Amino acid sequence: MSSPNLQNNEGSAGGPGHSSAAGAAAPTAGPDDSAAAREAAQHPDTSPLSIHDMTVAYQRRPVLWGVDFDAPQSGLVAIIGPNGAGKTTLIRAALDLVPRTAGEVRFFGQPYASQRHRVAYVPQRTSVDWDFPVSALDVVAMGLYRQIGWFRPVRRKHREQAADALSQVGMADFRHRQISQLSGGQQQRVFLARALAQNAELYLMDEPFAGVDAATERAIVEVLRTLRSRGRTVLAVHHDLQTVSEYFDHVVLLNMRLVAAGPTEEAFTAENLRRTYGGRLALLDRVGHAMGLGGE
């Protein structure tokens, strides 16, 4: 990991500069071969996550338009934007959890299916049933299921690995606790521990700070910084604009299209925030609505 800075610079120079124009320019681009050549030039095939011209629609109505983005080689990236901006959709579509209407996604230069082991996903805490009869340790061990393989049981060494991940988030004492008896912050930490157990290189986290107490927030930040120091990349949907600069070194501003992306000190500007949060683009919304209805 001697070249993260170099990679970061590439990412910020190539990715965001290209991306702000992408929504309009990419769909009308020239023949396939030149598009491929351009992709090769602008999406370094070592980037943990390269999203190229991705459009996602629900029932034909686009919720994300032509997103172009390259994640830095290592670092903490905040994905910010108003409600309905498509932050969660960005992550889920990249992971093939919702179908993409158009565009291509590469993980470490390869299709996702071949890179699953290098990517960990932390869904929103509220997306699962916390009354489910499992303990905190059981949940963390789920992060090891891919490594364990089909049909094989969770063994003692896996439980030890899981316990280790739990202690990294300060939850060692709670490992046998049924998950419904944990506070919201503790549940979030269990989710984080599960991602740690996956021992991935790229972490995609959906609102890891949502509804957590101050102690949990500190614990999570601590873990994120450790991950960064090990050269990992974390993309996290984030809501608290106050803490973006403090916690994250990169930022992605999203509102149905990519508004800006880059190092926090460059991209996290008043102008970009105004463009991100200053309401939706009325025309984009209307065109999307027309497409959802099947044409105007």
Place this chain on the structure above:
Amino acid sequence: MQELHWARGDTQVVVTAALAGMACALPGNWLVLRRQSMMGDALSHTSLLGVVGAFLLAYAARSAGWVGEAAFDGVLVLSMYAGAIAVGVLTAVLTEWIRSLGRVESSAALGVVYTSLFALGLLLVRLMANDTHLDLNCVLFGRLETIPLESIGQTLPRVAWIAGISLVINLVLVVLLFKELRLSAFDPALATTVGISARVMHYGLMTITAGTIIAVFESVGSILVIAMLITPAATASLLTRRLGVMIVLSLLLAVVAAFAGHFAALTLPSLVMRAIGGPEVESAGTAGMIAVAGGGLFLAAVLLAPGEGVLPRLWDRLQLRIRIETEDLLGWLYRREEAGRGIPLSASVSESWPDPAASPFERLLSRAGERRAISAGLVQRTGKELQLTDAGRKTAEELVRSHRLWESYMAAHFPLPEDHLHETAARVEHYLGPDLRDELSQELSLPDEDPHGRPIPGEGRIENRE
């Protein structure tokens, strides 16, 4: 009471029902955990269409000469399974499709799909009723009762074998795929990202459920199947917070329900009829009684489940109220002592304890609290007088300290008039332990007096009254 005749046939019925119940309970656990219990209901109905459709196709194939007479029975059975499974998966796919069209939530979509497919099945039964011997009564209610007649000379009836094989298959699958089932039920998104496709697991579970339904519904009928799929698992989920335990419990409950159901079918009807003076009857349908027994076990679990059952919770609340009564008595006696220090008390305790204005139930609770205080050595009774013992005074001091600290805390932080403080404090005082008291005291920089100017006693501090 009529003599109970337990014949070998009864054992066969119970064993068959128990095996069928356990086979169903296994996929049922996952349906309950995924909150897809309705799916069990749906699949048991739509399997009718699968079976009837398979019948039609098999007979058509025979008359077209594609299937020889010799192989026909085997083909018929296989196509029945294939048909039920195909329609089961179709049910799930159609439901998902209707839901994805938007504006229809998934249980409504399921409701539309399965009733339509079931109706289609009924229609086909009607159309072909004359050509084949498909007994609708048997499809709906099974024929557990006729097992002894059909299996004379056999140790285990054929239907028991089928249910048993189904149980073994399901057991093997649950053991082998335990962690995959668990992850895809708990967190389908994560399951998919680590390569355990939630969609594949969903349709796999539907396949197993439909296959199990077909394996057992010849003996227990398509209505009892619903009860067997869901009730044991739902009951077990009330009794434990551990998945493995839940599955084992559900298997036990299925066996208990089978036995209790058949026993009740033999004995209850004549008891009931005798009680209401009705005509003498032999027995009631075992299938129905097993469902009732399952429901009874569920009800028992709702009432008695440790920690979360209705009765344990009531008991806990009652204990809490008695404790509060005990503590209120201590606090009250303490305040009497405090007010009457040096002055002889005019009225005896018994005139105002228990509170004459309270309801009879509350007075009963007060008495219970008093008895507990006396037996714990906190209070002693001499004649009509109640008095704090030294130990009681110490406990009371802590309570009064809690009360007055809380009043001080509220006065410091809530913009409330003085007369609003007491009531909340009277509730809070029962829940403050030494740690919280210390923290409160620290935060208020060790106050000596409450907002009403009364001393805050206890915990090493000397009362500074006088």
